[in-house]
Amino acid sequence: SDATDLGRDFGAGLTEAELRWFTTHEFATTADDVLWRRTKLGLRMTEDETAAVDAWFAAQRLAAE
Structure with a gap:
């Protein structure tokens, strides 16, 4: 097990x-x-990083359909 x-x-x-x-x-x-x-990580993330997390959730919703 490693970071990858x-x-x-x-x-x-x-x-x-x-x-x-x-x-x-x-x-x-x-x-x-x-x-x-659930966390306060939004305080430490850039707009691009936040948008990437949002896109990940959108992709998960599409995959579940």
């Missing part, structure tokens, strides 16, 4: 593996939910 197992690094230490965990175990459904309600 964590998937994409979205910035501020947030990885794709953590986003998957938040959606599976915490039922997070939006970037704002993770970045502002």
Whole structure:
């Protein structure tokens, strides 16, 4: 197990593996939910990083349809 197992690094230490965990175990459904309600990582992320997390959630919604 190494850092590549964590998937994409979205910035501020947030990885794709953590986003998957938040959606599976915490039922997070939006970037704002993770970045502002469940963590305060939104304070440390750039607009581009935040947009990338938002795009990840949008892709997950499309894949689930």
